[in-house]
Amino acid sequence: MKVEAIVERTDNGYYSIACDAQIGNFCLGGYGNSVDEAKADMAAIVKEAQEEYVKEHGSLPKNLQEIKIEYKYDLQSFFNYFEWINISKFAKFAGINESKMRQYKIGAAYAGEKTKEKILVAIQKMSADLAAVSL
Known part of the structure; x- marks a missing residue:
């Protein structure tokens, strides 16, 4: 499944990742002190959602087995992630x-x-x- 995720710096200085995709009842997204932390949070949410889907339905459909995330950044998030x-x-x-x-x-x-x-x-x-x- 291909997911388009928006990475933005919030007003309180944290970074959030939002998208319209979901797995079962889980909405996908992430949050953290940096873009790296928000991406790690998103990866954890995806894994948790996949595990819950398997518990509820017995197996994970092929389209939910591999989640490909395309990140789109605001300027602050881009330069935080590529701080070098x-x-x-x-x-x-x-x-x-x-x-x-x-x-x-x-x-x-x-x-x-x-x-x-x-x-x-x-x-x-x-x-x-x-x-x-x-x-």
Whole structure:
């Protein structure tokens, strides 16, 4: 089963993962102090839901045996999860003001659609550059 999950930083500084998918009576999601913690919580919920489904129905249908989660991030969550990205250098790479980029990262300002698109294009270019590396 393919699941689209939204990763966001909440107003209280925690990270949440939300999606419309469920297994049996379990709604899937996660919560934590970091994106890693929220993803681990989501994985635990998926496992628990699968186990409960088996207890109630005797077996797990094939479509519920392998859950593939596609994560979509807000900017704060993205830069929390990929904390190894130097925000100042990324801003230069993306052609965005460094100070503004730092504000986007911590949630002090919110990027408009054009800026989000510039950030996404930079992430995709960075990804392609990394994928082409040979050592």
